[in-house]
Amino acid sequence: MNMTHAVVAHGPHDLRIDELAYKAPGIGEVLVRVAAGGICGSDLHYYHDGGFGDVRLKEPLTLGHEAAGFIAAVGEGVDASLQGRLVAINPSRPCQQCRYCLRGWQNHCTDMVFNGSAMRFPHAQGIFRQHLTVPLAQCVFPAAGVTAGEAALAEPFAVALHAVRQAGDVFGKRVLVTGAGPIGALTVLAARMAGAVSVTVTDVADFPLEKARLMGADATINVTRGDALEQAVAEHGGFDIAFEASGVPTAQVQALRALAPRGTLITIGLGQEATLPMALVCARELTVRGTFRFHEEFALAVSKLPEQREALGHVLTATLDYTWASEAFDLASDRNRALKVQLSFA
Numbered sequence: 001m002n003m004t005h006a007v008v009a010h011g012p013h014d015l016r017i018d019e020l021a022y023k024a025p026g027i028g029e030v031l032v033r034v035a036a037g038g039i040c041g042s043d044l045h046y047y048h049d050g051g052f053g054d055v056r057l058k059e060p061l062t063l064g065h066e067a068a069g070f071i072a073a074v075g076e077g078v079d080a081s082l083q084g085r086l087v088a089i090n091p092s093r094p095c096q097q098c099r100y101c102l103r104g105w106q107n108h109c110t111d112m113v114f115n116g117s118a119m120r121f122p123h124a125q126g127i128f129r130q131h132l133t134v135p136l137a138q139c140v141f142p143a144a145g146v147t148a149g150e151a152a153l154a155e156p157f158a159v160a161l162h163a164v165r166q167a168g169d170v171f172g173k174r175v176l177v178t179g180a181g182p183i184g185a186l187t188v189l190a191a192r193m194a195g196a197v198s199v200t201v202t203d204v205a206d207f208p209l210e211k212a213r214l215m216g217a218d219a220t221i222n223v224t225r226g227d228a229l230e231q232a233v234a235e236h237g238g239f240d241i242a243f244e245a246s247g248v249p250t251a252q253v254q255a256l257r258a259l260a261p262r263g264t265l266i267t268i269g270l271g272q273e274a275t276l277p278m279a280l281v282c283a284r285e286l287t288v289r290g291t292f293r294f295h296e297e298f299a300l301a302v303s304k305l306p307e308q309r310e311a312l313g314h315v316l317t318a319t320l321d322y323t324w325a326s327e328a329f330d331l332a333s334d335r336n337r338a339l340k341v342q343l344s345f346a
Contacts, residue, residue, distance in 0.1 A: 006062045006129035007325045007343065012050040015326050020062070022131045025075030030136050032087060034345045035148035036319070037128045038066035038156065039332040041181065041270075043116065047329045052270065055118050064128030065091035065116040068151030069345070071139070078136050087139035088151040089127055090298045091115035106295040107162070114293075128322065130345050140302040149319060149342055150305050153186075153312050156340070157301035158294040160186035163268050164194050166291040167241045171195035176239040177217070178255045179246025179269055180208035182315055182340045185215045187243045187268065189311050192216040193304075200239070202229055202254070203246075205335045214314040223254070233258050240264070247271020259286055266291055315340045 001021050008018040025031045043063045045052040068088045074080055094101050094109035101109050112119075116126025142151045160183060164170055175196040177184050180203040188199050200219040201212040209220040221228045233239070238260030244252050247269030256265050256276055264287040281288065294301075305312065320328040322343045332341035 002131070004129050004131040005322070007064065007322055008060050008062050009046045009050075009057060010060045011057060012048060015047060015329060017323060017325065018060070020129065022129075023133050025073055025078070025133050027076045028078060028136055029075040029133055030071045030078055030082065030087075030139060031073040032069040032089060032132050032134060032139070033072040034067055034069035034089075034127060034130055034132055035086075036068050036152040036342050036344060036346070037064045037322075038152045038316075038340055038342045039064075039329060040066055040156065041183070044329065044333055046118070048333070051118055057118050057123075058121055059123055061116070061118055061123045062125040062127075062129055063116050064126035064343075065114065066152050066155040067091075067127035067132075068142075068148045068154070069132070070148075072131070074136075082136075085141060086146065086148060086151060087141055088154040088298075088302050089115075089132070089134060090138045090140060091127065091155060092293065092295065092298070093135070093138060094295075104295075107293040128325075128343060128345075130322075140299050142302050143306050146305050148346070149316055150309065150312060151302070152342060153315060153340070154298060154301040154305065156182050156315075157186050157190075157304070157308075157312070158297040159183055159268070159291075160190040161297040161301055162294040163187055163243055163266055163291040164190040165297065166289055167243070167264055167266050170241060172197050173240035174236065174260075175199045176242040176255060176258055177201045177212070178242065178244050178251040179203060179248070180205075180212040180220070181245060181335070183268055184208070184243070184245035185212050185315055185339060187245055188212050188215045188217050189308060191241075191243070193308075196241075200232060202251070207336050208339055211314050211317075211339050215311050229254065229258060238263060241266065243268055245269045249274035253277065256280065256286065256288070259284065261285060263287070264289060316342060318342070319344050
């Protein structure tokens, strides 16, 4: 039996390097030798709290849904010449049969298998492992010259691209991003790509704000100091679109209040429930819209990696060997030192 090492959450702050079996690739499948995997906010929730909201660990869960690696073997029906190729692994496996899949809303699939998620039971095991067998359909091939670390950024980049798509026409709009974590920073980039005329970013820490500036933000505001956001709203009459990427209730309300009449709030961050000022929503004719994961944006993100290499380089702040997983998760939790932390399985 083939065995591989994996980063497995057994409970809060109980992260282990377990040895797990993996199967040879079957029909239409490939065996991927994972090279790089990025630690996401949901991974941190499993690490610190054993889950988020109603989603809880009910069994050990191999973490990770942001990863890239090299095809090590192919199953029946797969071109053998693909061996050795770098792939970005799409963690989404929608059923393609439910009512939402048939409408083109695969991110809302009622029978979604999403790697590294405890939303279903048995849990959908994740990608933080040395070897992984997946359907070839989950593999997207980056352009030549893209590194494994860059390819592993495709998943969070796809989240940001989908969020901006949810906002509708961004061209020429004034944009606010609240929360300058990895998704917030990538949303800055995605908004710029969509033609935003200006992007302002808020946060409570200086380190991620500096990264947001490098990603293309025109203005950054530390909301723990003064009333610069209120001044910006008063000066320009509010923002056309706000992307709330922190999941913090106070930030959600701040973002809503910062909108101009007929503005749109896109909520990205999954966090605590917030009480929104609905009278304001009514009076200003505001739109509040959610955004959840992605679908076709994953392939788009992979295709954009070469031209956005410089900007994406600002997101990735550290890479640690997978045997130092606990230390990597602690570093990823420190917003004064890290933005995106990846594990190396090479």
